[in-house]
Amino acid sequence: MVHKKIQLKDIAREVGVSTATVSYVLNDHPMSARISEDVSARIRQTALDLNYQPNQIAKSLKTQKTYTIGLIVADIANPFSAHMARIIEDDAKKKGYTVIFGSSDENIDKAQNLINTMFNRQIDGLILAAVDKSQSQIADILKKGVPLVLIDRYFPMDQVSYVGIDNYGATYEAVQLLIRNGRKRIGLISYDTELVHLSERNRGYLDALRDGGITADNALIKTISLHQIRQDVERGLAELLQAEPAVDAVLFTTNLLSINGLRYLYQQKVAIPERLAVVAFDETDVYDFFPISITYVRQPLDELGRAASEVLISQMENKTEQAIKVNLKTTLVVGQSSG
Amino acid sequence: MVHKKIQLKDIAREVGVSTATVSYVLNDHPMSARISEDVSARIRQTALDLNYQPNQIAKSLKTQKTYTIGLIVADIANPFSAHMARIIEDDAKKKGYTVIFGSSDENIDKAQNLINTMFNRQIDGLILAAVDKSQSQIADILKKGVPLVLIDRYFPMDQVSYVGIDNYGATYEAVQLLIRNGRKRIGLISYDTELVHLSERNRGYLDALRDGGITADNALIKTISLHQIRQDVERGLAELLQAEPAVDAVLFTTNLLSINGLRYLYQQKVAIPERLAVVAFDETDVYDFFPISITYVRQPLDELGRAASEVLISQMENKTEQAIKVNLKTTLVVGQSSG
DNA sequence: TATGCTTGCTTAAACGATTAAGCTGGTTAA
DNA sequence: TTAACCAGCTTAATCGTTTAAGCAAGCATA
Numbered sequence: 001m002v003h004k005k006i007q008l009k010d011i012a013r014e015v016g017v018s019t020a021t022v023s024y025v026l027n028d029h030p031m032s033a034r035i036s037e038d039v040s041a042r043i044r045q046t047a048l049d050l051n052y053q054p055n056q057i058a059k060s061l062k063t064q065k066t067y068t069i070g071l072i073v074a075d076i077a078n079p080f081s082a083h084m085a086r087i088i089e090d091d092a093k094k095k096g097y098t099v100i101f102g103s104s105d106e107n108i109d110k111a112q113n114l115i116n117t118m119f120n121r122q123i124d125g126l127i128l129a130a131v132d133k134s135q136s137q138i139a140d141i142l143k144k145g146v147p148l149v150l151i152d153r154y155f156p157m158d159q160v161s162y163v164g165i166d167n168y169g170a171t172y173e174a175v176q177l178l179i180r181n182g183r184k185r186i187g188l189i190s191y192d193t194e195l196v197h198l199s200e201r202n203r204g205y206l207d208a209l210r211d212g213g214i215t216a217d218n219a220l221i222k223t224i225s226l227h228q229i230r231q232d233v234e235r236g237l238a239e240l241l242q243a244e245p246a247v248d249a250v251l252f253t254t255n256l257l258s259i260n261g262l263r264y265l266y267q268q269k270v271a272i273p274e275r276l277a278v279v280a281f282d283e284t285d286v287y288d289f290f291p292i293s294i295t296y297v298r299q300p301l302d303e304l305g306r307a308a309s310e311v312l313i314s315q316m317e318n319k320t321e322q323a324i325k326v327n328l329k330t331t332l333v334v335g336q337s338s339g
Numbered sequence: 340m341v342h343k344k345i346q347l348k349d350i351a352r353e354v355g356v357s358t359a360t361v362s363y364v365l366n367d368h369p370m371s372a373r374i375s376e377d378v379s380a381r382i383r384q385t386a387l388d389l390n391y392q393p394n395q396i397a398k399s400l401k402t403q404k405t406y407t408i409g410l411i412v413a414d415i416a417n418p419f420s421a422h423m424a425r426i427i428e429d430d431a432k433k434k435g436y437t438v439i440f441g442s443s444d445e446n447i448d449k450a451q452n453l454i455n456t457m458f459n460r461q462i463d464g465l466i467l468a469a470v471d472k473s474q475s476q477i478a479d480i481l482k483k484g485v486p487l488v489l490i491d492r493y494f495p496m497d498q499v500s501y502v503g504i505d506n507y508g509a510t511y512e513a514v515q516l517l518i519r520n521g522r523k524r525i526g527l528i529s530y531d532t533e534l535v536h537l538s539e540r541n542r543g544y545l546d547a548l549r550d551g552g553i554t555a556d557n558a559l560i561k562t563i564s565l566h567q568i569r570q571d572v573e574r575g576l577a578e579l580l581q582a583e584p585a586v587d588a589v590l591f592t593t594n595l596l597s598i599n600g601l602r603y604l605y606q607q608k609v610a611i612p613e614r615l616a617v618v619a620f621d622e623t624d625v626y627d628f629f630p631i632s633i634t635y636v637r638q639p640l641d642e643l644g645r646a647a648s649e650v651l652i653s654q655m656e657n658k659t660e661q662a663i664k665v666n667l668k669t670t671l672v673v674g675q676s677s678g
Numbered sequence: 679t680a681t682g683c684t685t686g687c688t689t690a691a692a693c694g695a696t697t698a699a700g701c702t703g704g705t706t707a708a
Numbered sequence: 709t710t711a712a713c714c715a716g717c718t719t720a721a722t723c724g725t726t727t728a729a730g731c732a733a734g735c736a737t738a
Contacts, residue, residue: 005724007724007725008724008725008726009724017687017688018687018688018689019724019725019726020687020688020689020690020726020727021686021687021688023725023726023727024687024726024727027726029726029727031687031727034684034685034686034687035685035686035687036685036686036687039686039687053455053458053459054459054724054725055400055459055461055723055724055725056459056460056461056725057396057399057400057405057460057461057723057724057725058400058693058723058724058725058726059724059725059726060396060693060725061394061396061397061400061692061693061694061695061723061724061725062692062693062724062725062726062727063693063725063726064693066396068439068460075425076415076421076424076425076428077418077421077422077424077425079416079418079421081421082415082416082418082420082421083416085415085416086414086415086416086442089415089440089441089442090442093441093452093453093456098439098441098456098457098460099439099440099441100407100437100438100439100440101428101438101439101440102428102432102437102438103425103428103429113432114432116392117432117437118437119392120392120393120394120395121395121396121407121437122394122395122396259624262628263627263628266627266628267627284624285598285623285624285625286624286625286627286628288602288605288606288625289601289602289605289625289628289629290628346694346695347694347695347696348694348695356717356718357717357718357719358694358695358696359696359697359717359718359719359720360716360717360718362695362696362697363696363697363717366696368696368697370697370717372715373714373715373716373717374715374716374717375715375716375717378716378717393694393695394693394694394695395695396693396694396695397693397694397695397696397723398694398695398696399695399723400693400694400695400696400722400723400724400725401694401695401696401697401722401723402695402696402723403723
């Protein structure tokens with residue numbers, strides 16, 4: 001037997017008042033100060049008795065607020081995205097917002113499709129891990145006046161809010177450590193992309209080398225296609241291991257690169273850190289299975305997610321025109337793999 | 340500058356017709372057969388020119404369809420959930436549905452909260468990984484007449500659709516393999532829960548032992564609290580390793596149990612499979628980092644997600660009263676760890 | 679005694695779409 | 709000649725809320 005949905009008018013009929021009165025009371029509208037205690041109490045009780053659940057759709061249509069935020073991540077199956085999604089959903093829920101989500105798969109058309117769908121659903125704001133070359137997409141969103149927070153991926157536009165890490169500092173610090181440990185031929189495994197946050201990681205690497213008195217060698221920088229990570233990482237590492245003069249360290253700039261790289265190095269039985277010192281990026285389950293402890297850059301995922309949610313919601317509620325940029329510090333967790 | 344949202348009436352004004360005409364044309368309503376080619380074309384063109392995006396909220400209020408499905412997983416940060424979420428979102432999107440999601444954290448109150456929120460948003464259907472002891476919660480949903488598909492976790496109620504694996508067969512087959520490989524003292528690491536899909540895994544273990552002529556020993560069955568997995572797994576394994584007569588094999592019944600168990604066995608340098616044969620559950624990144632290949636039960640995650648989405652949507656659209664139960668076969672991927 | 683203020687409500691117009699029913703002028707069939 | 713029909717629209721109600729404006733009765737004030 002299908003239960004009929006209880007509406008305002010059911011309560012109104014039951015109590016013998018108008019729907020307006022019921023609405024005022026249940027929403028604690030200022031006008032409810034003018035409703036008698038007796039009627040108020042009866043309305044509240046009846047709402048409870050009938051287990052009234054307001055129709056958010058109708059509410060949203062009238063108030064022009066959906067209390068929904070959109071979240072577009074690169075890939076929800078990537079633990080980095082999944083972890084942040086979890087935090088964001090949690091924080092948003094606490095503040096009365098529901099999250100609708102989608103994965104862009106680094107594909108700009110899929111992202112646009114998701115953006116359109118979400119806007120049609122009148123989301124109040126959007127948290128977006130933007131894909132490569134999507135400046136104009138971001139600009140379009142801004143033009144619509146919908147609150148937007150970019151997460152993880154930075155774009156140099158000053159009207160847009162952003163929450164991410166100090167990408168430059170993260171790799172700078174990592175390379176500095178490797179140099180301090182006596183490494184001179186340091187390889188880099190990074191993505192083939194124009195995404196600013198990744199080129200910032202590259203820049204940190206390059207500057208740390210320079211500041212450490214080491215001339216960068218382009219042959220030691222391997223760029224990996226987002227769409228064939230495993231194959232490219234393995235080829236890149238194989239090339240690095242054969243380089244002349246020999247490579248003595250390598251830095252990975254994302255979690256998937258780290259996992260794929262470590263797997264290969266493990267399977268090839270490369271002596272770490274003796275032959276090759278390693279610094280990975282992001283925390284992953286696999287580090288515990290390595291013969292030695294892994295040195296890695298830890299991103300503060302919880303804070304990232306929370307900050308994104310907070311910045312977005314404050315923007316939505318305070319209508320702050322000012323864009324907010326948050327750059328969180330990473331932590332270099334030093335293990336034995338870095339020499 | 341904030342762009343004003345284009346509405347039906349803007350197009351209507353532009354073309355010089357009523358909003359009804361515009362609606363008929365843009366929705367390919369049967370009535371649109373009676374609108375002249377000229378007017379139709381002008382409406383379509385104007386909609387494109389103005390980049391009209393229908394307001395889903397208004398549409399939903401009128402049609403009583405939101406084209407939104409709710410997804411409640413146990414923990415979106417668990418790769419098992421994340422993977423399925425990704426597939427479900429993808430498949431649903433293809434069919435015109437948007438997904439709103441939440442993590443219950445195995446907490447029944449949090450789950451109820453999510454269910455309420457989603458219903459207030461008038462979801463057309465729900466995919467639910469139900470938490471322990473939530474039969475009455477499920478019954479409530481059914482009473483409302485909202486299409487529901489349980490995923491992963493089975494409950495013995497015949498009015499509700501379900502998509503999952505053959506849990507009994509999965510562990511039965513795994514234990515059978517261990518017995519064939521000469522193991523006689525086989526431990527089980529499982530959760531402390533009444534969840535049927537997990538007790539089915541236990542039952543498969545027990546029956547395979549019995550059918551293999553081995554008397555089950557309760558001391559070899561370790562139940563782990565969902566809320567302190569690492570600690571409990573380590574204690575459980577430590578106990579198993581000290582058991583008399585010696586344990587010669589162990590079976591893990593979920594991915595997190597497998598990861599935590601393997602980590603401990605690795606760190607304790609337990610010889611696998613010589614001293615202890617191991618069968619894990621679910622595919623994880625960490626297997627590749629083990630000295631030997633791991634034998635594990637593979638769940639068909641893609642098919643699970645797709646089936647859940649398909650069953651739900653067919654139920655929503657065809658109004659099939661009949662509950663559908665899908666039990667997908669698992670694959671026992673045999674490596675060296677099982678001896 | 680008229681005036682205004684307060685109290686405790688109600689009325690009805692929105693929000694932006696969908697859609698049944700109606701209207702008008704021409705064509706066709708009987 | 710007139711009814712019936714069709715093409716090509718429009719009108720207006722509706723979905724379930726919110727909320728500005730209104731209204732009636734009672735009380736206080738001038």
